[in-house]
Amino acid sequence: MISDPAESVRAHPAGSVLGVGIAVLDLVNEVEVYPAEDDEVRALALRRVRGGNVTNSLAVLSQLGHPCRWVGTLGDDAAADLILDDLAGHGIEARDAVRVPGGTTPTSSILLSRAGGSRTIVHFRDLPELSAEDFGRVSLAGLARVHFEGRNPQETARMIRRVREEAPEVPISVELEKHRPGIEALLHGPQVLLASRAYAHAVGFEDPDAFLEDLLMHSDARLCVVARGAEGAAFLERGGHVQRVPAYVPTRVVDTLGAGDVFNAGVIHGLLEDLPAAEAVEQAVKLAGLKCGHPGIVTERASPPISDRT
Numbered sequence: 001m002i003s004d005p006a007e008s009v010r011a012h013p014a015g016s017v018l019g020v021g022i023a024v025l026d027l028v029n030e031v032e033v034y035p036a037e038d039d040e041v042r043a044l045a046l047r048r049v050r051g052g053n054v055t056n057s058l059a060v061l062s063q064l065g066h067p068c069r070w071v072g073t074l075g076d077d078a079a080a081d082l083i084l085d086d087l088a089g090h091g092i093e094a095r096d097a098v099r100v101p102g103g104t105t106p107t108s109s110i111l112l113s114r115a116g117g118s119r120t121i122v123h124f125r126d127l128p129e130l131s132a133e134d135f136g137r138v139s140l141a142g143l144a145r146v147h148f149e150g151r152n153p154q155e156t157a158r159m160i161r162r163v164r165e166e167a168p169e170v171p172i173s174v175e176l177e178k179h180r181p182g183i184e185a186l187l188h189g190p191q192v193l194l195a196s197r198a199y200a201h202a203v204g205f206e207d208p209d210a211f212l213e214d215l216l217m218h219s220d221a222r223l224c225v226v227a228r229g230a231e232g233a234a235f236l237e238r239g240g241h242v243q244r245v246p247a248y249v250p251t252r253v254v255d256t257l258g259a260g261d262v263f264n265a266g267v268i269h270g271l272l273e274d275l276p277a278a279e280a281v282e283q284a285v286k287l288a289g290l291k292c293g294h295p296g297i298v299t300e301r302a303s304p305p306i307s308d309r310t
């Protein structure tokens, strides 16, 4: 399993992490090098696994000892069964998941290049997303934290409002992975915003400092973080200044699929452990870096933790 920050893992009976977002069937084809258009190449390996940003993050959080719950929509197909089995195997509670009659579970066809460890994702989705009405049926009792994918902004903004009103003591984080129309509606309410570099670019920023200052100014978050791929991450706390954290470079980058999801889990883990923001981001960078040197998000539950190989 991915380890290191996990070395300090303790049991977390205090409350669970509720993750809200899509679950996906990932068809991961490992190839020697990324092919050219109209090429025909043999894959070296094929994995059919559960994916999706929030469920990936929950799988890591569960591995780190946090009780986890997921809510989102699923199709009416074998992929949904695979996803539910996998979540159950990770001890992630999914009883609030909404199965859409006749629906197809979102599917990502992924090429993972062994040459560079990069992942290229072609994502298919026509499944309706979780509505605020569905979320209204989800119990907010016993939560330590809620983490939302920044998608379906109008509905997600209503879900955030519900958490603020009914469980004001529960901290909220939102992932800003892609810029979507109306996403600004998600900047008010969450204490923590976790952005990707792609999001920063999409809203017009190359420079992480300027991006984080702008994001903090236009939100009421107390912590804004941006993941920067092989350049690591940067963060800004309200009242502080931007700090950059260099990437943790594994011996060899073999698989960056889900690095952002692992990174987000690392930050959330740090905050659940009451670490200062700098330490939470540092250990998230380390966790994500370790993950890049290792195939998959979490390995077989039976296998021993990988150690820090540098």
Ligand SMILES: Nc1ncnc2c1ncn2[C@@H]1O[C@H](COP(=O)(O)OP(=O)(O)O)[C@@H](O)[C@H]1O
Pocket: 196, 197, 226, 227, 228, 229, 230, 231, 232, 233, 247, 248, 249, 250, 253, 256, 257, 258, 259, 260, 261, 263, 284, 285, 286, 288, 289, 292
């Ligand atoms: N090539 C890499 N080497 C080391 N760490 C990496 C590498 N790529 C990503 N990371 C780590 O993973 C985090 C998330 O990476 P990012 O590329 O933003 O995610 P994704 O593309 O999966 O959304 C980064 O902040 C960094 O800490």
Ligand SMILES: O=P(O)(O)OC[C@@]1(O)O[C@H](CO)[C@@H](O)[C@@H]1O
Pocket: 024, 025, 026, 050, 051, 052, 053, 054, 056, 107, 108, 119, 121, 123, 256, 257, 258, 259, 260, 261
């Ligand atoms: O590599 P990333 O971007 O961190 O995330 C990968 C991933 O969560 O994103 C897709 C959904 O958008 C999933 O198919 C896949 O598992």
